[in-house]
Amino acid sequence: MNDDAKLFKHIFEAFCLKFNWGYFDGYKSEQIGRFGFGFTFILLSKYGNLKREDTFYAQKYFNAFPLLMDGIDPGYGTVTNYCESCYSVRTFERFMLHFALVEMPLERRYNISKFITKTVLFDSLIQILPHKESK
Template sequence: MLILDSGISKVAKETDSQAVELTKILIKLMRLVKLCNNVLTMTKEGEKVAANDELLMKTLMVILCCEFNKNYWDGFESEDIGNVGGGFTLLLLHKYGSEKRLDSFYVDRYFRAFPKLSNDLPPSEALSCYSIRTFDRLLLHLGLIEVEGEGYLAREKDIIKTELFDKLISVVPPRNM
């Protein structure tokens, strides 16, 4: 049951709920809807995408990994950490995610691949920024990873990919050109 349904929280406008606000942002980025006279209506392309589960998931993944700005709700000063290199993170999880590993394992490899990003924030803040944006706010909500630790947004947490990850994400070597 959603908190919205339980009556625990009153939602007077869409910005009162991150889930509602995120949904609106994503369906607009996916071009499933258009806004006319302050009313959202489904586009022809949106009808086509919504009718095809595989296309819907692919479109959503591309938007979440490549276009959605993951720093939208946080106070970290870096706009790039977690927004750059989403495919690299998926590659790391494909390669190492079958075993539980600390989020710092992935953070270390991420910043080795993108060293200029590590200059954006102090080291411990950069680790938290990447981990929260990538694991807590993206991959966990998509069901692609499981997180074990002291709880949501824990300082140190174990990451392991789910069966769903392997069903949805495939990594293939580039073709020779």
């Protein structure tokens, strides 16, 4: 408890790897958002300097993990809109915003368009390094 960096690392790892992100909401899928969260880090590292809509990231996420949309019955609207909304709420509003990894204007959070940018803290904590091939 006396080492802030260790405490943060422990909380961050527990949230990312052990906690069920679905506990925060009423979405049916437990996998969306938490599964492949590292991919979202890659996306934000690459594209997060510019203000982009949450759907930009959601579309890339579901292009990478399309099977997460299988078996989803939203009850209203389209499967795509439902899954993108789930991803956005869990990933940006309930995870990265609370850890101060992204900025999202307050007045736009609960509207249809949500614009995301990464923070300086994101770049301080998350570094995406290119893969080095072994010889």
